[in-house]
Amino acid sequence: MSLRFAAALFSAALIATPLFAAEKHAFTPQAFAAAQAAGKPILVEIHAPWCPTCKAQQPILEKLESDGKFGALQVFHVDFDSQKDAVRNFHATTQSTLIVFKGKNETGRSTGDTNAASIAALLDKAL
Template sequence: MSIRFTAALFSAVLLATPLFAAEKHAFTPQAFEAAQAAGKPILVEIHAPWCPTCKAQQPILEKLGKDHKFDALQVFEVDFDSQKDALRSFRATTQSTLIVFKGKSETGRSVGDTGAASIAALLDKAL
């Protein structure tokens, strides 16, 4: 492989990969508490793979997560079907629930929202 080809390939990979993005994690109480203690902006997504509303939210959340404004946002995905303890701790009764925090303080919540503007406004409350 030539040096020119390798450099072009490397450049293409860098351009195709966002350098900054909201960081997404599987929910664990320990990781969530660490993000809160660090004062991070946090989004908790209560998600179910079978939920059509959750599927509608995904591309919106992915697009917003690439916005530099949300680079520091820590995203925790809670599985509605298997993480019942987390659901109780967040007082979430349905999938497609989005909850935002500034550190330890809950600053907003929505259920079933699929509007890009209103989801962006919700995420802004974590900043």
């Protein structure tokens, strides 16, 4: 393999792979509290596997979360059906709720939004 070809392959891999994608976590109160205490930008996604709006949000969120701009974002998934205590603690009344924090401060939320531009604007509020 020539050096030029190897360099081209390496460059293509860098372009195709986000260097700083958001960190995704299953929600636990302890992990969420630790991210807040560290002052991290946080997105909480309250979703349900049967929810059509959640399914529409998913590719938008995946694309945004892979953007280097949101590389420091800590993403916590809360299951609407099985994590009722967390849903109540976040004062969420429905699935497809997105909540952003800067450390311990909630800076925005939306419910049922499937517009990429407004979801990106919401995530900006965590930075």
